[in-house]
Amino acid sequence: MYAADQKTMQTLDQYTMQQLGLPGAVLMENAGNAVVQEILNDYPRHKRILVISGQGNNGGDGFVVARRLIDFGYEVLLCFIGKEEKLKGDAQIHYQVYKNRHLPLYHHQDGEDQIFAFVRDADVIVDAMLGTGVSGKVRSPFYEIIKAVNESGKDVISVDVPSGLNSNTGEVANIAVTAKKTITFAMPKIGFFVGDGPKVVGEWKVADISVPESIVETLQLKLPKLIDSETAKESLPKRKKHGHKGTFGHCLVIGGSKYYVGAPVYTAKAAFHSGIGLVTLAIPETIYSHVAGTCHESLFFPLSDTGEFIDPKALETIDYSKYKTIVFGPGLGRECDGNAMLETLLKKLTTQTIIVDADGLYFLKNHLNQLRHYEGNIIATPHPGEMATLTGKSVAEIESARLEIAKHFATEYQIYLVLKGHRTILATPEGKLWINPHGNDALGKGGSGDVLTGLIASLVSQQSDPLKAMIAASYYHAIAAEELGKKSSNYGVTPMDIIQYIPVLFGR
Secondary structure (H helix, E strand, O other): OEEEEEHHHHHHHHHHHHHOOHHHHHHHHHHHHHHHHHHHHOOOOOOOOEEEOOHHHHHHHHHHHHHHHHHHEEEEEEEEEOHHHHOOOOHHHHHHHHHHHHOEEEOOOOOOOOOHHHHHHHOOOEEEOOOHHHHOOOOOHHHHHHHHHHHHOOOOEEEOOOOEOOOOOOOOOOOOOOOOOEEEOOEEEEEHHHOOHHOOOEEEEEEEEOOOOOOHHHOOOOOOEEHHHHHHHHOOOOOOOOOOEEEEEOOOOOOOOOOOOHHHHHHHHHHHHOOOOEEEEEOOOHHHHHHHHHHOOEOOEEEEOOOOOEOOOHHHHHOHHHHEEEEEEEOOOOOOOOHHHHHHHHHHHOOEEEEEEOOOHHHOOOOOOHHOOOOOOOOOOOOOOHHHHHHOOOOOHHHHHHHHHHHHHHHHHHHEEEEOOOOOOOOOOOOOOEEEOOHHHHHOOOHHHHHHHHHHHHHHHHHHHHHHHHHHHHHHHHHHHHHHHHHOOOOOOOOHHHHHHHHHHHOO
16 A cells, blocks of 8 residues: 555546546545445444535535435534635535535634534534645634634544645644544555654545556556555565574674663564574673573673673674674664774675664764665664764654655665654665554653564564565564553553564464
8 A cells, every 4th residue: 555645646636537537526426425434334323413624625525425424314514614606626516516405504704603613512523624735834714613623522534634734744733633533535645654644643544436546556656655464464484384493594683781781682582583593692791691591592692892882893703604684783882882893794794684773873874885885785773863863964854754864865875774753664775665554652662672673683584585574573563562552551561572472463
């Protein structure tokens, strides 16, 4: 499934109407009926429903919703905000059909406040005010009406896009409808997954209105894809029934310090719980005894240290040829000479995949130009703060343009990128983008990133395809958090809980 911006959706609609011959009024009828079907499923008992429509195409969808709900016996009032003479095209057609049937209609005029009483009296509110056309601040009277809708506490169903949300950037300039559910058409909008989008869209669902997804391929449009359960399952390595520990790959994890003992342990345990054959922990001698007592599955390569951190010269003593994947960074600490360590790795490694995470990313910023010449695959897994360090931008700048920055960085330095966040972005050296639409605040704990790194390392070690590993790891990492949060609460889910739940998900 793709995610689209406003311009792309206009292109898809125009192609469907002009090239395929399906009239816009039919598409609008399909859209309205799709919303009605969701309301029938969610609210089978007849409710008082208030449909608030603007004068654009989003309002036209609302006219269909109001008419069809009345046909199904619901008590409906359509509130129209705008000027009848400004209605045009398909929206004007469906408005006229509604009026011709003499169905309940309130035409809101500036200065009137009756609509606020309608908001208070409704059981369910359908938001068809502004749709995808928002850029900048919401003006009066929509601002006041949206504020009243949000404060009412009523269930709100948004049509296509919550009013006030920029469907391209996810920006809410001053106010947006906070929907319980958003029924969007043809494909989800990019703004659902970036910026403020996840805060206001609620549960989202894509409705088929006869705009075929195949148009994307026909027109060769470059759109980000969403990771779904089918894609994630297909991205898992196939388990060989007669395999042995050598079959399923060997990963070396370089990290740990006196102050960060748990990070490499989480990485190793996540790798073991997701199918890897062998993990060797290359950790400072000063923490070896403690880590060895908590991670019995691992092999160990104790490294000479400064008493707190790994001695960079110790990396020269490792025979890297036996490892398929190298993880660099979990618990490393920023006070060590990580630059010298990276120099060693980039010099000695050729075909292995290197996954740089955590403190390793702090040092990676000094080696970016070298990455273009590395013959193997490099995967970087920054959170927004680490991405800001890598790019020299502020966290606010990163968050305001996650997709664009991720794509540019991955193509510029020819690496694979996992830009973590509430909705994680994956980018490839070729400029392909994937969005993980799952995850929650249960992952907002120290160690969660180390778990994700271990999953990626494990899956790369088993199949050698970085993109498939990133897709499956990020998806199941997020799904584990969602499902565990429902079983108990998001407060108590720990990184170890995630690790132990991964085999359950893989086994489905």
